[in-house]
Amino acid sequence: MVTGKAIVVDGITKSFGEVIAVNNISFSVDHGSIYCLVGSNGAGKTTTLKIVVGLLKPDSGRVLIEGVDVYVNRVEALKRVGFVPDYPNLPAYLTPLEFFYYVASLRGFKRSDIEEDVRSYVKLFGLENEVNKPIIALSRGNLQKTAIIAALIVKPRVVVMDEPLTNIDIDSQIIFKKLVKKMAEEDKVALLISSHMLPLIEGVCTHVGIIDRGRMIAEGDMDTILRIAGEKARFEDVYMKIMGKSI
Amino acid sequence: MKRVFLVTKIVFMNRLLTSFRSYSTSRRGRVLAKFGVALQVASLVLLIIIFIASAIVTHMEGRINIFSYASPDDPLVASSLITVFILSLLYFSGAKAIVYYPSDEFLLYQPLQLYEIYIGLYLGESLAYLLITALVLAFFLRIAPKIAYTLFFSVIFVILVLAPVIRLVIVVAFKRGYLEIVRSLLYIYIVMGVVYTVYEVLNQKSFTLSPLLLYPASAGYLLGIEMMKTLSFVAIAIYPLTCLGLGLVLAYPLGKAIDVSDFVSFEEVAFRRQLSLKELKRDLVLDWGSPEEAVKKSLLYPVFTPRRVVTRYGLGMLVALALGKAIRFAVKALNINIQVPVFIVIPVLATFLASLTYSIVYEFLLYDIKFLWILRLYLADMGIYARMLLIKSFIKVMLSAEILLLFLAELMNSYVYASAPLILPLPLVLYAFTLTLFTLPYMRRVRIQTIADVVRSESTAFARDPVTLLLGMVNIVMAYVILSTLVFVAPVMVSASQPYMFIVLAAVYVSTYVVYKLSVKLLQKKFTEVDVPI
Numbered sequence: 141m142v143t144g145k146a147i148v149v150d151g152i153t154k155s156f157g158e159v160i161a162v163n164n165i166s167f168s169v170d171h172g173s174i175y176c177l178v179g180s181n182g183a184g185k186t187t188t189l190k191i192v193v194g195l196l197k198p199d200s201g202r203v204l205i206e207g208v209d210v211y212v213n214r215v216e217a218l219k220r221v222g223f224v225p226d227y228p229n230l231p232a233y234l235t236p237l238e239f240f241y242y243v244a245s246l247r248g249f250k251r252s253d254i255e256e257d258v259r260s261y262v263k264l265f266g267l268e269n270e271v272n273k274p275i276i277a278l279s280r281g282n283l284q285k286t287a288i289i290a291a292l293i294v295k296p297r298v299v300v301m302d303e304p305l306t307n308i309d310i311d312s313q314i315i316f317k318k319l320v321k322k323m324a325e326e327d328k329v330a331l332l333i334s335s336h337m338l339p340l341i342e343g344v345c346t347h348v349g350i351i352d353r354g355r356m357i358a359e360g361d362m363d364t365i366l367r368i369a370g371e372k373a374r375f376e377d378v379y380m381k382i383m384g385k386s387i
Numbered sequence: 388m389k390r391v392f393l394v395t396k397i398v399f400m401n402r403l404l405t406s407f408r409s410y411s412t413s414r415r416g417r418v419l420a421k422f423g424v425a426l427q428v429a430s431l432v433l434l435i436i437i438f439i440a441s442a443i444v445t446h447m448e449g450r451i452n453i454f455s456y457a458s459p460d461d462p463l464v465a466s467s468l469i470t471v472f473i474l475s476l477l478y479f480s481g482a483k484a485i486v487y488y489p490s491d492e493f494l495l496y497q498p499l500q501l502y503e504i505y506i507g508l509y510l511g512e513s514l515a516y517l518l519i520t521a522l523v524l525a526f527f528l529r530i531a532p533k534i535a536y537t538l539f540f541s542v543i544f545v546i547l548v549l550a551p552v553i554r555l556v557i558v559v560a561f562k563r564g565y566l567e568i569v570r571s572l573l574y575i576y577i578v579m580g581v582v583y584t585v586y587e588v589l590n591q592k593s594f595t596l597s598p599l600l601l602y603p604a605s606a607g608y609l610l611g612i613e614m615m616k617t618l619s620f621v622a623i624a625i626y627p628l629t630c631l632g633l634g635l636v637l638a639y640p641l642g643k644a645i646d647v648s649d650f651v652s653f654e655e656v657a658f659r660r661q662l663s664l665k666e667l668k669r670d671l672v673l674d675w676g677s678p679e680e681a682v683k684k685s686l687l688y689p690v691f692t693p694r695r696v697v698t699r700y701g702l703g704m705l706v707a708l709a710l711g712k713a714i715r716f717a718v719k720a721l722n723i724n725i726q727v728p729v730f731i732v733i734p735v736l737a738t739f740l741a742s743l744t745y746s747i748v749y750e751f752l753l754y755d756i757k758f759l760w761i762l763r764l765y766l767a768d769m770g771i772y773a774r775m776l777l778i779k780s781f782i783k784v785m786l787s788a789e790i791l792l793l794f795l796a797e798l799m800n801s802y803v804y805a806s807a808p809l810i811l812p813l814p815l816v817l818y819a820f821t822l823t824l825f826t827l828p829y830m831r832r833v834r835i836q837t838i839a840d841v842v843r844s845e846s847t848a849f850a851r852d853p854v855t856l857l858l859g860m861v862n863i864v865m866a867y868v869i870l871s872t873l874v875f876v877a878p879v880m881v882s883a884s885q886p887y888m889f890i891v892l893a894a895v896y897v898s899t900y901v902v903y904k905l906s907v908k909l910l911q912k913k914f915t916e917v918d919v920p921i
Binding site: 190193194195196197214215218219221223225229230231232233234235237238241242243244245246247248251272294 | 671672673674675676677678680681682685754757758760761762763764765766767768915916918919
């Protein structure tokens with residue numbers, strides 16, 4: 141068992157009927173790291189992330205958050221986690237502002253504990269004019285921003301995000317990249333992100349895991365992964381080489 | 388015309404595929420879905436065989452007897468039903484647009500005239516609908532010729548001709564700002580019909596519905612019957628085609644008046660409906676308190692419950708009381724033994740209760756269990772959630788049952804029925820628990836995003852899903868059991884335990900509490916362990 145890691149994914153497998161979505165995947169994420177899961181559509185990224193945050197139960201294997209098993213001691217493990225799903229289902233009848241305080245109170249925070257954070261994140265993502273509208277009236281991008289802010293205001297030690305930049309405007313993408321770098325470098329938060337966006341992967345991620353048809357086919361820190369395709373290689377060259385594809 | 392038939396074929400195939408698709412990943416689920424397809428095909432074949440067999444085997448005298456059932460009095464029932472349908476279609480049509488399924492959207496950017504798309508859409512849908520309901524039609528035609536023939540022709544006429552044409556009239560009238568005029572004409576028409584009916588009743592001292600109210604629908608029926616009398620068996624086959632032809636003729640000029648913005652996707656309509664349910668006029672809730680209070684507020688407080696849901700129960704109770712009183716009055720006037728209806732109304736009320744509680748299931752899917760992922764991630768103790776959700780569903784089940792029991796109490800003039808949920812709350816707790824439990828696998832199977840997913844699941848896509856079927860069956864059986872228990876056991880309990888009433892009630896409440904606690908435990912375990920697809 142690896143100790144001191146923020147996230148340890150140890151040989152997880154998950155099937156839906158006859159389809160094996162995740163097949164014996166293992167990796168770990170340190171505090172202060174930004175780990176990106178990459179792979180084609182249907183490769184098993186989303187299933188992996190949902191297993192990590194305890195929304196799906198693996199058929200075998202285990203997940204540790206700061207050494208605590210997500211399935212043995214769920215409450216203790218998830219206290220440290222913030223999560224952004226790929227398509228956030230948020231309570232349609234609440235406003236984003238209400239939702240932030242609702243989520244915080246579920247974690248036991250008082251309003252005054254997070255007021256400052258809420259204000260600053262809302263301003264950072266340009267949501268000032270949207271926070272008092274019902275969530276159902278939000279655009280897809282603003283819904284995504286709401287989910288991101290909700291995941292961050294609970295002061296997590298581990299943040300898991302599934303395609304966080306989908307539908308988000310360019311301004312917010314830039315802000316997001318700076319924010320996650322700062323969280324990793326200064327606050328030593330561990331981030332596990334699945335993404336298809338090359339600028340995010342190349343500009344932010346410190347570690348990469350490439351998944352194909354439920355299996356982890358390459359994994360390591362960004363420099364090591366880039367060297368697979370030779371000196372000064374870009375991530376897209378590595379990806380194409382590993383996947384055995386050419387244009 | 389060729390393009391119209393091409394669109395018809397595409398829509399027809401899309402509808403059938405959607406209806407027969409299985410969302411199950413298990414082998415058993417897929418086998419069940421295939422069985423559903425086989426059943427549909429068999430029903431169509433059966434329908435055809437029955438038509439042919441009735442023409443060959445049945446003695447001519449027998450067929451004449453069947454036709455003789457269609458006496459001129461028969462249109463009364465069918466026509467009044469259909470008139471009500473048409474009038475409600477005209478009045479309650481909220482979308483004021485041509486609604487299409489997402490699978491048909493590509494038609495809108497093909498080189499087709501809009502009226503060709505519209506006609507193709509409605510032809511394809513109508514034919515698919517006819518195929519899907521073939522089993523029911525075959526059943527009716529086999530065992531109950533009188534009702535079957537009456538409704539068969541009228542329903543086909545409405546489906547194939549009147550409904551789509553009326554829909555087009557609404558769209559065009561709305562577009563040109565005439566909808567209020569159309570509605571006003573409708574009111575005048577209804578008032579005239581009612582006044583004429585009252586006049587006739589007063590004059591003839593017997594109840595006769597004004598023919599004015601029947602004209603819109605009786606045409607289809609009479610046309611069908613007349614054709615059948617003159618052309619005999621052949622007419623049965625050509626009748627639907629005649630209806631289709633008439634529909635085409637009527638839709639063609641109207642179809643030219645529509646434009647692309649009149650086509651609205653099913654999802655869009657459902658989204659608009661959901662948007663109209665939102666609560667905007669309230670103060671923001673920023674202080675949620677402890678985790679327990681937060682869950683309680685979000686699940687139980689009416690401020691987050693759509694107004695429609697809150698007012699539904701109050702209105703339901705008033706209507707139930709009024710209806711019970713009216714029927715009691717009528718039963719008394721007609722000198723019918725009042726004891727008889729209790730046994731007859733129970734299954735009917737149970738079916739009603741089952742459909743009433745379906746709204747609870749949809750609310751679970753839309754507003755409560757849909758957000759299970761948030762609670763799984765951010766809430767330490769799922770027991771709080773299990774407790775609140777069970778209380779919420781118990782209250783709703785109790786209110787739904789109370790609507791029906793008030794009706795029964797008023798009908799029987801005995802208010803012991805109305806107090807049955809208080810005397811015997813145990814079956815209601817069990818029912819609430821079962822509903823909640825059975826909604827979970829449904830949620831797990833389907834990624835619910837909007838109300839459209841739920842509405843569609845009710846109407847087409849998941850109609851043959853094994854989980855949905857199971858949910859439906861359990862709901863109906865449970866509704867029947869709890870209503871029967873409340874109606875038959877509660878009054879007996881009150882009268883039989885008179886001297887020890889408080890002891891019996893205490894025992895009932897203690898056992899209810901035990902069942903409630905066990906239910907919460909089980910739900911807590913389920914909510915903690917179930918796979919959440921989000």
